[in-house]
Amino acid sequence: MKRVITYGTFDLLHYGHINLLRRARALGDYLIVALSTDEFNRVEKNKMCYFSYEERKLLLESIRYVDLVIPEENWDQKRSDVHLYHVDTFVMGDDWEGKFDFLKEEGCEVVYLPRTPEISSTQIKNDLGNRE
Numbered sequence: 289m290k291r292v293i294t295y296g297t298f299d300l301l302h303y304g305h306i307n308l309l310r311r312a313r314a315l316g317d318y319l320i321v322a323l324s325t326d327e328f329n330r331v332e333k334n335k336m337c338y339f340s341y342e343e344r345k346l347l348l349e350s351i352r353y354v355d356l357v358i359p360e361e362n363w364d365q366k367r368s369d370v371h372l373y374h375v376d377t378f379v380m381g382d383d384w385e386g387k388f389d390f391l392k393e394e395g396c397e398v399v400y401l402p403r404t405p406e407i408s409s410t411q412i413k414n415d416l417g418n419r420e
């Protein structure tokens with residue numbers, strides 16, 4: 289069984305996220321999503337999420353491509369996660385191109401997938417904010 293992992297906030301879940309998750313899952317047989325906790329988002333990513341961790345987790349667990357959701361609590365857990373969860377392939381959108389190549393040292397394949405253009409949680413917030 290080929291195990292894939294990806295990380296993210298996944299706030300205001302949209303088709304860009306789904307495109308990423310579908311392609312990540314297609315690289316193996318089992319997809320783990322490490323979901324940024326509210327604390328990690330606030331302190332490390334300066335992101336205030338619309339949905340809480342529990343709400344974002346529920347949404348992700350409802351997606352056919354997702355097999356397991358675990359918490360992402362810090363930037364440094366990836367190196368141990370890939371061993372803890374016996375991960376074969378690490379996947380991120382290509383806005384992170386090159387940032388996680390060190391995981392190859394842990395015996396992990398590292399794949400960056402093209403982002404879906406024109407959609408982001410920030411874009412959604414801005415567009416809705418500009419509507420009457």
Ligand code: C2G
Binds near residue numbers: 363379381406
């Ligand atoms: N994504 C995408 N296309 C978009 C928007 C997002 O492919 N239009 C991808 C991102 O590249 C990422 C995943 O969807 O791989 C989740 O996006 P975010 O929730 O914005 O994740 P991010 O804040 O980049 O967190 O330790 C890694 C971080 O947790 C990644």
